[in-house]
Amino acid sequence: MIEKWSAFLEPSGGQVSNSQAIRRSQAALHDGAICSDLSPRGLIAAHDSDADLFLQGQLTCDVQQVALDQSILGAFCSPKGRALACFRLFRREDAIYLELPRELVEATLTRLRKYVLRAKVTLEDASHRLVRFGVAGPHAEAVLTNQFGAIPEAINSVIHTTGDWPDITVIRLPGITPRFELHGPLPVMQALWKALDLNVTFTDAEPWRLLDILAGLPTIYPETVEAFVPQMINLDALDGISFQKGCYTGQEVVARMHYLGKLKRRMVLARVDSAQPPRPGDALFSPQADASQSAGRIVDAAPHPDGGYVLLAVALIEYAKPGALQLGDASGPALYLEPLPYLLTAPD
Numbered sequence: 297m298i299e300k301w302s303a304f305l306e307p308s309g310g311q312v313s314n315s316q317a318i319r320r321s322q323a324a325l326h327d328g329a330i331c332s333d334l335s336p337r338g339l340i341a342a343h344d345s346d347a348d349l350f351l352q353g354q355l356t357c358d359v360q361q362v363a364l365d366q367s368i369l370g371a372f373c374s375p376k377g378r379a380l381a382c383f384r385l386f387r388r389e390d391a392i393y394l395e396l397p398r399e400l401v402e403a404t405l406t407r408l409r410k411y412v413l414r415a416k417v418t419l420e421d422a423s424h425r426l427v428r429f430g431v432a433g434p435h436a437e438a439v440l441t442n443q444f445g446a447i448p449e450a451i452n453s454v455i456h457t458t459g460d461w462p463d464i465t466v467i468r469l470p471g472i473t474p475r476f477e478l479h480g481p482l483p484v485m486q487a488l489w490k491a492l493d494l495n496v497t498f499t500d501a502e503p504w505r506l507l508d509i510l511a512g513l514p515t516i517y518p519e520t521v522e523a524f525v526p527q528m529i530n531l532d533a534l535d536g537i538s539f540q541k542g543c544y545t546g547q548e549v550v551a552r553m554h555y556l557g558k559l560k561r562r563m564v565l566a567r568v569d570s571a572q573p574p575r576p577g578d579a580l581f582s583p584q585a586d587a588s589q590s591a592g593r594i595v596d597a598a599p600h601p602d603g604g605y606v607l608l609a610v611a612l613i614e615y616a617k618p619g620a621l622q623l624g625d626a627s628g629p630a631l632y633l634e635p636l637p638y639l640l641t642a643p644d
Contacts, residue, residue: 298335301427304486305333305498321499322601325473325507329433331489331496332504334477338398340383340405341422343391346415351392354411354545355383356526358538362387367452367467369513369536371526372404377549378522379529380407382514382536386454388465388479391422398423399518411545426465427485430504431496432475439495440466440476443488447476461488471511472637506598509608512565512636515596519577523593527553528610530563533640562640563595564616566631568623569604573597580631581622582615591615594623607631 321330342351352359357370367386371379381404383394396404401421408419431440440447448455448468457464457480464480478485489498508515514529527550531537539554553559568574580592592611600606609631615621621631 298424301335301482301486304489321497321503325433325503325601327434329431329435329439329496330499330503331492332430332432332499332501334428334430334501334504336398336501337395337428338401338421338423339426339428339479340394340396340401340408341391341420341425342394342417344416344418346417347392350412350415350417351385352541353543354408355385356531356537356544356546356550357385357535358541359385359392360541362392363454364456365448365454367454369531369534371516371529371531371536372408373526373544373546373550374522375546376522377525377546377553379516379524379526380404380521382516382529382531384467384477386465386467386479388426388456393422393426393479395428397515397517400516400521403518403521426479427482428477428479429485429489430469430475430477431492432471432473432504432507433496434473435495436474436476439492442495443491464488469511470513470637471507473507475507502598505596506600506606509565509596509598509606510637512563512608512638514563514608515576517576517596519575520593520595523577524561524595524610525553525559526550527559528561528563529595529608530636530638530640533638560613561592561610562613562616563608563610563636565606565608565634565636566621567600567604567606567634568629568631570623570629573599574605574607574623579624580609580611581625581628582612582620583622583626584615584620585612591621606634 355370362385371382451470467477574597578594582591585591595608597607622628
């Protein structure tokens, strides 16, 4: 199905990220709406009678909060409490879907399946089952309301469409501008993409990556697997960790960090003017840090419309201040910190 969707997108520019396309998407985010292909995102589906119980014993979040009308964030950790993947979870019909970068789907499935044992749960790569794209911008609410008649009102809330547009899951995401993620079967998503033609600017996934970063939402990539404890990427501030639900893989480490106040690193939002694009996993340097100690690592980065790059980085809290962090090494460009769009919770 992905091949059919890719072929369908070619005439619309949904796979193009050249300078002209970037300028169009920037203008649309300012006073219109973009429609971004999210094919680089993959999906894992969990279903059967023990699916909820199984995921509750593996993920940091309270899976019981995932309802047909509510999505949440969560992470899957190693026994040492390091994040192997970070997901958005949502329900469709009889399955829970876990959204993550497609390049991590196979490895994450392999690790999760090791814990299945006698549980009645089926875990599968569902990336080809549903098409997904996002709609964002000042006009996004009006554009989708015109099509569906109703949209999710609260952040992380979900609706499932019926009528003229059946079987589309619509999730409202946090961000600096209204934005919505849509999942549905190929024929109806093709028809909807065409119906949006006169009201949106079509883009690839890069503008969506920028919006995720500006919203302070972390993504784990292959370069950062096992690099961070969930609190380091602010999942506690994003309701992606439950400290009441009981045991899950890595829970002991995560709980100890929460209750004993041992957290030394946090994710920050920053801008940087760099000749080379920052990449997930790139190192940070601080002239104030011990030479043997890393000051931090990049979580995610994207070009900023005003020039340079915007990034999320996990940094030592004591150096997360103006003038104290540089990209790479002592000769690297300085990071300019910006406020996150949410409050961080202090360790108890």
